Structure formats: C-alpha cells, structure tokens
Amino acid sequence: MAEISFFDRVYEVVKQIPEGRVTSYGAIANFLGASGSARMVGWAMNNASKMEDIPAHRVVNRNGLLTGKHHFPGTRLMEQLLEEEGIAIKEDKIINFQQHFWDPSAELHEE
DNA sequence: TCCATGACATCCA
DNA sequence: CTGGATGCCATGG
Numbered sequence: 322m323a324e325i326s327f328f329d330r331v332y333e334v335v336k337q338i339p340e341g342r343v344t345s346y347g348a349i350a351n352f353l354g355a356s357g358s359a360r361m362v363g364w365a366m367n368n369a370s371k372m373e374d375i376p377a378h379r380v381v382n383r384n385g386l387l388t389g390k391h392h393f394p395g396t397r398l399m400e401q402l403l404e405e406e407g408i409a410i411k412e413d414k415i416i417n418f419q420q421h422f423w424d425p426s427a428e429l430h431e432e
Numbered sequence: 433t434c435c436a437t438g439a440c441a442t443c444c445a
Numbered sequence: 446c447t448g449g450a451t452g453c454c455a456t457g458g
Contacts, residue, residue: 327455346440350453358454359440365455366439382440389439 327353331365332372334425338379341406342423343415345383352425367392378402385418 330353338344346359346366355361362380369375370392378399382388390399390413400410409416 350440355454358452360438361440361454361456363439364437370439377439380439383442387439392439 327355327358327361328365328368331362332369332375334429335366335369335375335377335380337425337429338376338423341408341421343379343381343385343403343408343418343421344423344425345381345385347383348422348424348426349380352429363389376402379406379423381415381418385415385422387413387415 331349334344334349334352346362349362350359353362366375366377366380366389369377377389378393380389387399387403387410390396393399400413403410403415408421415421
C-alpha cells in the first residue's frame with residue numbers, strides 16, 4: 322500500500338528543480354535528512370532513469386561533475402540538456418556550478 | 433540473515 | 446591530482 326520509498330522522496334525533489342538549476346546528491350540526501358546516504362539518491366536516479374518526469378541531468382555530484390552522464394543514453398546528452406538550459410559544461414563539469422546550484426533545503430521546505 | 437552493489441561524500445597518503 | 450579506504454543507507458540475491 323503506497324509505501325513511500327526513499328526514491329519517491331528523491332523524485333519529488335528532483336522534479337521540483339527549476340530549469341537552469343542543478344543540485345547535488347548530497348544536498349538532496351541532506352534535505353531528506355539522510356546526509357551520507359547520497360548513494361541512495363544516485364541509486365534512486367538509476368531507477369528514475371526510466372521516469373520521464375525525472376530531470377536526472379540536473380542532478381550532479383558535489384563537485385558539479387557530471388558523474389551520471391555515463392548512465393544517459395548517448396555520451397553528451399546530459400551536458401547537452403544542461404547547456405540547453407543555459408548551463409555551461411567544461412570537461413564534464415559544470416562551470417559556475419555554485420551559481421547554478423539549487424539547494425532544496427534552502428529553496429524548499431519540509432512537507 | 434549475510435553478502436554484494438550503488439549516478440556519493442569525506443578523509444588520508 | 447590520483448588512488449585507496451571508510452561511512453552511510455537501501456535494495457536484491
């Protein structure tokens with residue numbers, strides 16, 4: 322019965338990421354109150370890869386590095402999508418990552 | 433129940 | 446900078 326999994330939490334947050342913005346796995350994990358379980362966030366994204374409503378390309382690691390680009394179909398799809406939103410990519414990492422960074426715990430709030 | 437894996441984060445050499 | 450090791454939590458076999 323509608324048991325809310327950790328993934329669902331991640332999906333909700335990721336889906337709320339505005340365009341031209343990005344966030345980190347740790348930030349989401351932290352927002353969920355599970356700082357350290359950032360792996361779960363990434364894993365959730367793996368499952369989210371099949372979700373069309375999950376802009377996983379807006380989720381990167383804390384370095385702003387496109388660690389998950391290898392999981393996208395194609396080689397440059399992730400960075401391409403980000404560039405489409407106005408985010409510059411250099412060497413698989415986001416330029417001015419801090420500038421595009423979107424902190425859910427700062428912009429969002431508990432349900 | 434135990435073991436292995438995972439799109440991370442952080443520390444140390 | 447690179448590589449190895451540890452922690453953290455959840456899922457699957």
